Amino acid sequence: xxxxxxxxxxxxxxxxxxxxxxxxxxxxxxxxxxxxxxxxxxxxxxxxxxxxxxxxxxxxxxxxxxxxxxxxxxxxxxxxxxxxxxxxxxxxxxxxxxxxxxxxxxxxxxxxxxxxxxxxxxxxxxxxxxxxxxxxxxxxxxxxxxxxxxxxxxxxxxxxxxxxxxxxxxxxxxxxxxxxxxxxxxxxxxxxxxxxxxxxxxxxxxxxxxxxxxxxxxxxxxxxxxxxxxxxxxxxxxxxxxxxxxxxxxxxxxxxxxxxxxxxxxxxxxxxxxxxxxxxxxxxxxxxx
Amino acid sequence: xxxxxxxxxxxxxxxxxxxxxxxxxxxxxxxxxxxxxxxxxxxxxxxxxxxxxxxxxxxxxxxxxxxxxxxxxxxxxxxxxxxxxxxxxxxxxxxxxxxxxxxxxxxxxxxxxxxxxxxxxxxxxxxxxxxxxxxxxxxxxxxxxxxxxxxxxxxxxxxxxxxxxxxxxxxxxxxxxxxxxxxxxxxxxxxxxxxxxxxxxxxxxxxxxxxxxxxxxxxxxxxxxxxxxxxxxxxxxxxxxxxxxxxxxxxxxxxxxxxxxxxxxxxx
Amino acid sequence: xxxxxxxxxxxxxxxxxxxxxxxxxxxxxxxxxxxxxxxxxxxxxxxxxxxxxxxxxxxxxxxxxxxxxxxxxxxxxxxxxxxxxxxxxxxxxxxxxxxxxxxxxxxxxxxxxxxxxxxxxxxxxxxxxxxxxxxxxxxxxxxxxxxxxxxxxxxxxxxxxxxxxxxxxxxxxxxxxxxxxxxxxxxxxxxxxxxxxxxxxxxxxxxxxxxxxxxxxxxxxxxxxxxxxxxxxxxxxxxxxxxxxxxxxxxxxxxxxxxxxxxxxxxxxxxxxxxxxxxxxxxxxxxxxxxxxxxxxxxxxxxxxxxxxxxxxxxxxxxxxxxxxxxxxxxxxxxxxxxxxxxxxxxxxxxxxxxxxxxxxxxxxxxxxxxxxxxxxxxxxxxxxxxxxxxxxxxxxxxxxxxxxxxx
Numbered sequence: 001x002x003x004x005x006x007x008x009x010x011x012x013x014x015x016x017x018x019x020x021x022x023x024x025x026x027x028x029x030x031x032x033x034x035x036x037x038x039x040x041x042x043x044x045x046x047x048x049x050x051x052x053x054x055x056x057x058x059x060x061x062x063x064x065x066x067x068x069x070x071x072x073x074x075x076x077x078x079x080x081x082x083x084x085x086x087x088x089x090x091x092x093x094x095x096x097x098x099x100x101x102x103x104x105x106x107x108x109x110x111x112x113x114x115x116x117x118x119x120x121x122x123x124x125x126x127x128x129x130x131x132x133x134x135x136x137x138x139x140x141x142x143x144x145x146x147x148x149x150x151x152x153x154x155x156x157x158x159x160x161x162x163x164x165x166x167x168x169x170x171x172x173x174x175x176x177x178x179x180x181x182x183x184x185x186x187x188x189x190x191x192x193x194x195x196x197x198x199x200x201x202x203x204x205x206x207x208x209x210x211x212x213x214x215x216x217x218x219x220x221x222x223x224x225x226x227x228x229x230x231x232x233x234x235x236x237x238x239x240x241x242x243x244x245x246x247x248x249x250x251x252x253x254x255x256x257x258x259x260x261x262x263x264x265x266x267x268x269x270x271x272x273x274x275x276x277x278x279x280x281x282x283x284x285x286x287x288x289x
Numbered sequence: 290x291x292x293x294x295x296x297x298x299x300x301x302x303x304x305x306x307x308x309x310x311x312x313x314x315x316x317x318x319x320x321x322x323x324x325x326x327x328x329x330x331x332x333x334x335x336x337x338x339x340x341x342x343x344x345x346x347x348x349x350x351x352x353x354x355x356x357x358x359x360x361x362x363x364x365x366x367x368x369x370x371x372x373x374x375x376x377x378x379x380x381x382x383x384x385x386x387x388x389x390x391x392x393x394x395x396x397x398x399x400x401x402x403x404x405x406x407x408x409x410x411x412x413x414x415x416x417x418x419x420x421x422x423x424x425x426x427x428x429x430x431x432x433x434x435x436x437x438x439x440x441x442x443x444x445x446x447x448x449x450x451x452x453x454x455x456x457x458x459x460x461x462x463x464x465x466x467x468x469x470x471x472x473x474x475x476x477x478x479x480x481x482x483x484x485x486x487x488x489x490x491x492x493x494x495x496x497x498x499x500x501x502x503x504x505x506x507x508x509x510x511x512x513x514x515x516x517x518x519x520x521x522x523x524x525x526x527x528x529x530x531x532x533x534x535x536x537x538x539x540x541x542x543x544x545x546x547x548x549x550x551x552x553x554x555x556x557x
Numbered sequence: 558x559x560x561x562x563x564x565x566x567x568x569x570x571x572x573x574x575x576x577x578x579x580x581x582x583x584x585x586x587x588x589x590x591x592x593x594x595x596x597x598x599x600x601x602x603x604x605x606x607x608x609x610x611x612x613x614x615x616x617x618x619x620x621x622x623x624x625x626x627x628x629x630x631x632x633x634x635x636x637x638x639x640x641x642x643x644x645x646x647x648x649x650x651x652x653x654x655x656x657x658x659x660x661x662x663x664x665x666x667x668x669x670x671x672x673x674x675x676x677x678x679x680x681x682x683x684x685x686x687x688x689x690x691x692x693x694x695x696x697x698x699x700x701x702x703x704x705x706x707x708x709x710x711x712x713x714x715x716x717x718x719x720x721x722x723x724x725x726x727x728x729x730x731x732x733x734x735x736x737x738x739x740x741x742x743x744x745x746x747x748x749x750x751x752x753x754x755x756x757x758x759x760x761x762x763x764x765x766x767x768x769x770x771x772x773x774x775x776x777x778x779x780x781x782x783x784x785x786x787x788x789x790x791x792x793x794x795x796x797x798x799x800x801x802x803x804x805x806x807x808x809x810x811x812x813x814x815x816x817x818x819x820x821x822x823x824x825x826x827x828x829x830x831x832x833x834x835x836x837x838x839x840x841x842x843x844x845x846x847x848x849x850x851x852x853x854x855x856x857x858x859x860x861x862x863x864x865x866x867x868x869x870x871x872x873x874x875x876x877x878x879x880x881x882x883x884x885x886x887x888x889x890x891x892x893x894x895x896x897x898x899x900x901x902x903x904x905x906x907x908x909x910x911x912x913x914x915x916x917x918x919x920x921x922x923x924x925x926x927x928x929x930x931x932x933x934x935x936x937x938x939x940x941x942x943x944x945x946x947x948x949x950x951x952x953x954x955x956x957x958x959x960x961x962x963x964x965x
């Protein structure tokens with residue numbers, strides 16, 4: 001590298017378009033070909049049929065699967081139930097994560113921070129399935145841990161079912177909400193909060209007018225995790241759901257015997273998530289994930 | 290922002306309760322790993338260390354653990370390269386469709402795992418000759434890319450382009466600038482992204498179920514098989530409890546190396 | 558210089574692909590990818606073509622096995638449980654295993670190709686046979702076949718027109734089980750799990766699979782004879798609708814459905830489930846744990862399962878495949894599998910070799926009378942399995958859709 005500057009700023013310097021193309025080729029080929037390609041292939045399948053006898057996919061175009069999906073009340077009830085679970089989980093995660101992250105980032109001594117972050121991350125390393133099974137012990141009617149805590153109050157445990165699913169999913173995805181919110185809170189400049197106080201705003205007002213707007217993208221980023229992970233889950237419902245099922249269970253149960261129908265069902269969460277992502281894109285939340 | 294003492298105490302109490310919510314189930318996992326009951330029935334019927342002993346010389350756990358680590362390392366390596374390339378392109382160039390890329394790259398993690406799983410499964414089995422170790426790595430890398438990308442991109446944005454311009458004004462070429470200036474500044478962000486990607490891949494079960502080839506047993510799959518069939522559920526709890534203990538290592542590394550600026554800001 | 562730099566940049570953007578190659582290399586095994594099985598379907602009479610003529614010669618060095626978890630153990634689950642290593646030593650056939658969680662998954666995997674043998678339950682066997690995915694088995698080449706219980710041979714789910722399609726592995730009946738703290742009088746009928754006035758409302762359990770529709774059909778055979786159900790897997794529209802109506806009514810009583818038996822064992826032991834469908838192995842596990850449970854075969858009869866080792870139509874390792882099906886059905890191995898998994902062995906001689914001498918009695922292995930009213934899982938097809946030709950029966954794919962809709 002001892003030649004003149006002119007040669008250093010050679011080919012790649014003179015062709016930024018190619019340089020950028022070079023950077024993008026591999027990842028874009030990966031995302032577009034591997035990922036979007038697979039999704040497209042799946043959604044094409046949603047318009048195919050399955051042969052009754054062999055169970056093989058027959059490539060003849062029709063809207064039968066979607067018709068079936070929207071005319072069977074059980075399915076669209078399942079859609080609404082799943083969305084309501086995902087929304088509830090997201091709200092609960094938010095309600096727990098914001099005050100906790102606020103405590104971690106703004107109240108507790110600075111030196112505690114790494115330890116507290118580590119403590120919040122720990123459950124992520126205990127396997128997903130094992131945690132769900134632990135929640136079976138928590139939720140067990142009569143003799144479970146929650147029931148034991150509630151007994152003195154004259155209440156019973158929530159048991160297995162809708163509420164059990166909501167609580168378990170909240171537990172599973174909580175760290176994914178705490179971390180972006182915490183990161184957002186640590187990024188808040190002290191100067192801005194001080195300025196707000198100097199201008200006479202009490203802490204509640206500062207929280208509403210300064211903190212909330214500034215951490216909004218982080219909250220949305222967290223909600224992408226909690227909402228979409230809940231929307232697609234089926235194993236939790238199998239283990240603590242009692243007889244309640246989610247959309248993921250429908251996909252999982254039908255994908256082997258009737259892939260086209262499973263594909264049609266799968267389009268619903270995809271559309272919901274896409275709409276959500278498009279709506280929040282302007283907040284910059286996607287880059288806080 | 291000055292909070293009243295009362296507010297601080299309230300927040301502290303809330304944090305304690307939230308901590309209990311996070312740790313009671315982990316406690317149950319630990320307790321069940323010492324239970325004599327084979328089906329994890331609560332409350333435990335007796336105390337035994339048999340499962341810890343059996344887990345230690347269980348070859349299946351060890352090989353599943355190794356498989357998981359290899360898969361996660363491969364997926365992380367690919368995600369690092371791809372995520373790095375894409376974040377450099379986004380941070381340093383303007384081009385048509387640039388705004389859509391952040392949407393595209395977040396899709397694999399934002400769409401439900403079961404959708405990603407059956408979409409990839411369908412393509413791999415119908416058009417590409419079946420599932421292998423490679424299909425699993427490809428699937429994992431796809432959803433791990435986003436965490437690398439976001440961590441690195443955030444760092445690049447904070448760095449701005451001025452240091453790189455200075456480097457090139459001083460006569461360094463593009464590659465030299467990257468090697469001596471850009472890369473060292475991004476190192477901690479890359480590490481944070483890498484650790485997250487590793488973690489995401491390591492505990493993934495849904496996409497894994499649909500994309501792992503024959504005979505490839507990652508730890509979550511091993512756990513699934515052992516919970517859902519033969520009679521050794523407590524061993525699974527031993528494994529989970531041990532993982533929690535081991536998890537201190539990567540978290541310590543992340544904290545130590547990510548410490549130059551808002552470390553956890555870099556993590557996720 | 559330029560070329561050098563260009564190379565470097567190219568190297569960076571291509572390194573992703575190299576990583577793929579590196580990671581791919583460490584997998585060791587490549588799928589044989591021979592999914593192009595469609596040979597024109599010329600052999601319409603015996604699906605899957607003709608059986609291997611033999612003789613079974615030198616092994617090909619490997620065999621790709623698809624099995625229920627617990628059927629093929631190589632010591633990695635528990636060092637004491639290993640019948641794969643002796644097989645590999647004896648035959649030189651390296652075992653490559655993939656397990657599956659449901660029969661549907663097994664069929665799907667078989668469609669992908671690349672397998673040599675599969676342990677198929679009755680709700681998968683006919684789909685595999687008519688899907689042209691498995692080949693007839695030449696039982697003369699399988700010495701262990703001679704000792705298989707006669708009432709497991711040439712059944713509706715493992716043979717077509719007198720041609721055998723596999724070697725029976727083991728069997729179990731779906732029992733009625735109850736927690737004796739919650740249910741104080743012994744049960745002998747499914748009624749408490751179906752009757753809307755059941756005292757155990759909210760604490761009933763049922764098996765979470767489309768095949769459970771047959772359990773409702775078995776109950777209807779006894780309680781509504783006017784429906785004329787002869788075979789719970791051959792249901793015409795009216796009979797099928799009646800079964801679905803019964804199950805919809807049952808859903809009100811259900812606390813949980815189960816498909817993994819850790820969950821079922823736990824629910825029965827803790828009493829969160831009072832009564833419901835179960836397997837012998839669940840009852841034994843719960844009892845061994847000190848749970849207060851009991852199980853019995855209901856007087857209405859029961860569904861049951863009998864698994865069959867089948868050989869893939871396009872098996873690339875046919876000699877190793879035959880060696881495996883013979884080995885796994887041989888008395889000592891059959892005894893080991895049956896005890897580990899918790900099912901009745903298929904080989905009559907296995908009963909002398911179990912470590913628990915009461916094992917075969919407890920699982921009713923050779924009790925022909927016991928199995929008389931057990932209807933083994935089978936795959937419903939449009940052509941009624943009970944021989945009726947005046948009506949069309951509801952095929953399995955519709956059982957699947959109906960079950961999913963019921964559960965949603």
